[in-house]
Amino acid sequence: MPTSRLPADDAVSSVELSVVLPCLDEAETLATCIRKAKRSFAVLGVTGEVVVADNGSTDGSQDIARSEGAVVVDVPRRGYGAALIAGIRASHGEYVLMADADDSYALDDLGGFLRELRDGADLVMGNRFRGRIEPGAMPFLHRYVGNPVLSLVGRVFFHIPVGDFHCGIRAFRRDRVLELGLVTSGMEFASEMVVRASLAELRIREVPTVLRRDGRTRAPHLRTWRDGWRHLRFLLAFSPRWLLLYPSMLFQAVGLAGMLWLLLGPRAVGRVVFDVHTMLAFATMFVLGVQGLGLAVIARSYAAHLGLLRQSPGLVRVLVRVSLERGLALGGVLLLAGAVCFVAALTTWGAGGFGPLDVASSLRLPIVGSVLAITGFSIITVSFTLSLTRIGDR
DSSP states (O other), X not given: OOOSOOOOHHHXXXXXXXXXXXXXXXXXXXXXXXXXXXXXXXXXXXXXXXXXXXXXXXXSHHHHHHXXXXXXXXXXXXXXXXXXXXXXXXXXXXXXXXXXXXXXXXXXXXXXXXXXXXXXXXXEEEEEEEEEEOTXXXXXXIIIIIHHHHHHHXXXXXXXXXXXXXXXXXXXXXXXXXXXXXXXXXXXXXXXXXXXXXXXXOOEEEEEEEEOOOOOSSOXXXXXXXXXXXXXXXXXXXXXXXXXXXXXXXXHHHHHHHHHXXXXXXXXXXXXXXXXXXXXXXXXXXXXXXXXXXXXXXXXXXXXXXXXXXXXHHHHHXXXXXXXXXXXXXXHHHHHHHHHHHHHHHHHHHHTTSOOOOHHHHXXXXXHHHHHHHHHHHHHHHHXXXXXXXXXXX
């Protein structure tokens, strides 16, 4: 009888392609997927194996997979990513192809993926938009909003040459992907693989693929808004520039320009008069930009230190120049300038006998003093934090 025991060493060494299928209560389509994958092995003339990573199925999927000759890996940890990474680690092929076990992908036609891998690619993504999406196979929001938007974000943020960022079928060199250290356990595993592969400068290619309406009778495992947010959240977390740096720089530029425009007095634009209240709003915008910029630099430096992101040559040059001592000096100067502004405002108030103040004329200098003091303090704290992220570096 077929069992879930691993192949013998001589058989393991001859496996070229492993197909990994994550499974949770998909018995009705799992057997079909296994048969199609094995049929593809025969057509391509390759030695292959099918590995089913089971997340705790209760419908007999494990026995069905074994009866079809697949290797079953029990994965106690729930989640799409957890199942896949366990299946990849348990596989023995030089190449691994992962796909859903819902019979939505053409597992009997894997030639395009194998050709690209043999030609030197490290990761080969399926592209449903360049291939064919059968009617009813992909929800409207996924097809025209979710996938195009998230794929565009991936191309802009990480310069990844992929048009279908979240295609569920993809193939890769097993050793190269395991070296990436993938850690996410949920649906964002698909994003993590592509992002880390790009950051590690792996060779990424695409092949057209067909998406069919899946054969399951239960509800789909994807949740449009929750899983879409998880993918977007992951992409933003791995790109401090777009999440923090660029918005913060925009806030700083607009806030500084507005403060300087209103520094000497009110400004009229048509019938609308902008005065000290608007200046306070611009000052708040500038301070938010300062805080965001500091956090962006710290996040980028720490992520690079941990090896999660590549070092940015431009950022590295800035960090080298801005040592702890220089940061302390610059922050101290700005703090002192802020204190001078407060002293000047206090002196002006004293000259008037410490009586009632006209808000419009007296608040400008304290606003400038507050901005200078907050900016100086932020530079000091960021400099200290950056020095902690570089402990041990020479």
